[in-house]
Amino acid sequence: MVNSRNCGSCTACCTVKAIAAAELIKAPGLHCPQCDKSGCVIYETRPDPCRTYMCAYLSTDWFEDRGRPDRSGVLVDIDVEPPPAGYAHVATIHPFRDPARVLAAPYPELIARLIGAGCAVYLSGSGPPGTLNAIALLNGMFDAAAAAGDLQAVRAGLEHTLARIAAHAFVPFSVADAQARVAEDARRRGSP
Numbered sequence: 001m002v003n004s005r006n007c008g009s010c011t012a013c014c015t016v017k018a019i020a021a022a023e024l025i026k027a028p029g030l031h032c033p034q035c036d037k038s039g040c041v042i043y044e045t046r047p048d049p050c051r052t053y054m055c056a057y058l059s060t061d062w063f064e065d066r067g068r069p070d071r072s073g074v075l076v077d078i079d080v081e082p083p084p085a086g087y088a089h090v091a092t093i094h095p096f097r098d099p100a101r102v103l104a105a106p107y108p109e110l111i112a113r114l115i116g117a118g119c120a121v122y123l124s125g126s127g128p129p130g131t132l133n134a135i136a137l138l139n140g141m142f143d144a145a146a147a148a149g150d151l152q153a154v155r156a157g158l159e160h161t162l163a164r165i166a167a168h169a170f171v172p173f174s175v176a177d178a179q180a181r182v183a184e185d186a187r188r189r190g191s192p
């Protein structure tokens, strides 16, 4: 965690992200029923995915205070999920309030820097609450622009990708699929 940075009054991830745990299954885009104005009401006993999650605002020094997700409207993950084949690291940029927010600083610079450093970078977009997010891998079409530090080309690529995400056929989050994943994880860990 960066310095003494903490979540403060932010609860963005409690709405934006899906939770799949034995104690709680929640679709992306829906406010967690355990979250009230003061934050998580089951904080001491919150599920493991909540206990271990840390967004990049907390885990890196990439953002100023105004980059906290509830202030910026953008949630950034770094190495929360396993990276795709061929990459050592993975970042996911999720502009959950206004997709166009990702076109403004610091995001084009950050995306170019991460891609230039060989990190897989996904742009994630929200559909209607309760549907699975759409994600697009930016590497490949962004490699040349990132290598040249051409932020105008990065922004043009982001606009193109946002248009693709907006046209995506969003599908409902499946509680049954989440329950199956939780059961499979428990089986792998040897839990009853």
Ligand code: SF4
Residues within 6 Å of the ligand: 006, 007, 010, 011, 012, 013, 014, 053, 054, 055, 056, 057, 058, 068, 069, 070, 075
């Ligand atoms: S989005 Fe980041 S800062 Fe906000 S509550 Fe979640 S972990 Fe904390």
Ligand code: SF4
Residues within 6 Å of the ligand: 013, 014, 015, 019, 024, 032, 033, 034, 035, 039, 040, 041, 042, 043, 046, 047, 050
């Ligand atoms: S259980 Fe608590 S920490 Fe987890 S999503 Fe809900 S409110 Fe957030």
